[in-house]
Amino acid sequence: MPETTPYWWNAIRPPALFMQPVPQRCDVVVVGAGYAGLSAALTLARAGRNVHVFDRMRPGEGASTRNGGIASGALRPSFASLIEKLGVDRARTIYLEAKVAREDLADFITREGIKCDYQLVGRFTGASYQRDFDGLRIDAELHQKHFGINTELVTPGNIQREIGTDRYFGGVVRPDIAGLHPAKLHAGMLALARQAGATVHGETAVTRLQSNGNGFDLRTLRGPIRARHVVVATNGYGDRSNRWLRKRLVPVASRIIATEAITGALMDELIPQRRMLGETRNLYHYFRPSPDGSRILFGGRCPNPRSNPLAGTDSLRRELVQLFPRLSAAGISHSWFGYVAYNRDSLPRLFVHDGVHYAAGFCGSGVVWARWLGLKAALHILGDPQAQSAFHERAPKAVPLYNGNPWFLPMVTGWLRFKDGLAERGSKRI
Template sequence: MQQLDLLTANDRPGHHPASWYAATAKRRSDHPVLEGSVQADVVVIGAGFTGLSAALSLAQSGHSVVVLEANRIGWGASGRNGGQVGSGQRLDQITLEDMLGKSDARLLWDLAEESKAVVHDLIRDHAIDCGYRPGILYVDHRPDIAKDHADYARHLEQVYGYEGNEVLGRDAVRQRLASPLYHGGILDRGAGHLHPLNFALGIGAAAEAAGARIFERSRVTGYTHSPSRVLVKTEAGEVTASHMVLACNGYLGRLEPKVSARVMPINNYIIATEPLGAERAQSLIRGGVAVADSKFVINYFRMSDDHRLLFGGGENYGYRFPSDIAAFVRKPMSKVFPQLADIGIDYGWGGTLAITPKRMPFFARLSPNVITASGYSGHGVAMACLAGRLIGEAISGQTGRFEVFERIKVPSFPGGSRFRFPLLVLAMTWFSLRDRLGF
């Protein structure tokens, strides 16, 4: 099938989507278009969490950095997501122990803990006003999952020394969450949530203050490279650099086949209700925590600072956004909160993230001077920020921590980028059926 251009298929190029995040952004994203020829030590393609974190790290290390963004800072998944800053990796530690051995599993756990610290450091060091709040409540839609998750919380405490989790029974969950659906859960006090677009804009401002040059509305059309030089072309200019960082995630398109064979874009959708008022909002989700459930086609939600429910959920099997996102996401929201079935919805937006076959990010050196990280599989707020820092280390000659992720060896999707979408449809149909049947 013909691949849609996801940079233009669902959104107005050059403008943030009409989301609650964009409506409440603390600053504007307004950088020039690249015109003519410029030079730098490093050129970064993509101004999301990965690219901006890499640019900041590299600029602070004394490198000259140019960032190229096809639209606006945080325009992609970084400025549209659920804002959850989770613990661990996308795969659980027991799976990673079996897959990679206990030593590398331990390294990945420690790096995941560092990724949360990176988020806190960025917020503190650069005074980023993004409304960070602690706590994610992970709730279980089946009784057997509740038991498994309780066992896993004990494993994290006994093996990794992680004491942030509180195991909750059914009644304890219902004291915190006014939904009839769930049978137990884990409250992770070491996790948290934030306004992702404000966070991205804050990192962008920090990178610029450190010396990085950022160009928006400067879509990359292609690049060539030799062992010592990279030439990146845009629609109106070009950048010559010694190194290139590819940080496009779900919006990569056909720019780099080695990555697109392993990293598949998928769409996700969020709505923001009308303001509920402080008392009603607190009655629905107590304690200011975010929530994520255990379904494969996950529901995730939290309250905004102005007491709206921000709810993400629903699945579809095309790259076109639904014509009525509000109606599309209202269905799963109404199952979780039947009492909100008729509530007004003020915002509905979609975005494109990226997954890999192993649900672990794809870190790679595509050549000696071209490096990439993407495919965070819904776990990217903290991990992408860490990835940027590790990319900065690797370009500066300290490759060891980046190589921990490289050793995961993410495979290509069967059939590469050509057949990955039909396989996604089959897989999502199967797993969403399992969710509906309660398997």
């Protein structure tokens, strides 16, 4: 049986931090100690604010130590579709911020000396269906024209240079996307926030949040606290304590499996460039070699894992073997899941509601976005002009007929599977 904890925890586990006393008051309470919460806490503590961060689990036990470590700053709506929907100027502003946020993460890691196996290896995206190659080409041309990003087209004839499979109808390589070790990044950020003076309370849920006219009264599992400002950074792990937010963010489970170590020769055959990888189908997979190049980590949508922590592992393994038949005998050492958060328009968000700052809705791409929008939330509290962001918007709209239990997800998954089936039939495999 595979281990159900993340492969990343072999190197470093979320620490137990629950012994610090809760003071009566502080300047800022941050709810959630993932990348977003820690980024906000670090910025505020360095600006001299007295900051207390609360997490209902161990700090990092949410998505920030469970993810694939693909530092893409991807946005779900493609650039072309955003241009169509919002016009070229607004779409350009949004996508330009993705570039800036991605580069800023790399600078941050270097500047702060965080040892998190950051590797600027690029990402290959395979066209799952014949018609998708055109979409990838158009997106590549737009990125070249507007941002000077030299995306390389990979024709079907050249695909073995990038990936040892015959499943794709060509693809593209984005050179500006990196891989990293997510748990090491989180540990680095946690250490920096604490060194800057922020107090981080693990296993301490915030159970109530109320405005008092001049700030906020909060109840936590270890006592009450009063704060001038609050940042909520709970993304896919929001609980019943904030019903208003739960109507706006839909938690979606994502699973990753890790193979046992494979030989270098086999890795050369399957992922010769050691890049991050993805594909265009609706129920897409994201995958990569581990930072030491010894295993393949393969992720995708996961059925409801509440009653079975390994739910969906077998089907994910089958899909891995469909892609790479050479892995049919490879064992699976780890299989774990976590929650990402989607909102109605699938764009990350920074917003202020009733005086509370929120950074949320990273739609499965929070390695770049959570840190970035946590930083922006802190700058906004500090009144810093650099707080400006294309993602500082009104709160996402509530999802109709939804109260925190995403009953409709199996139907959405079924619909996406149906669309993938149709597209598959329309693609001629040679």
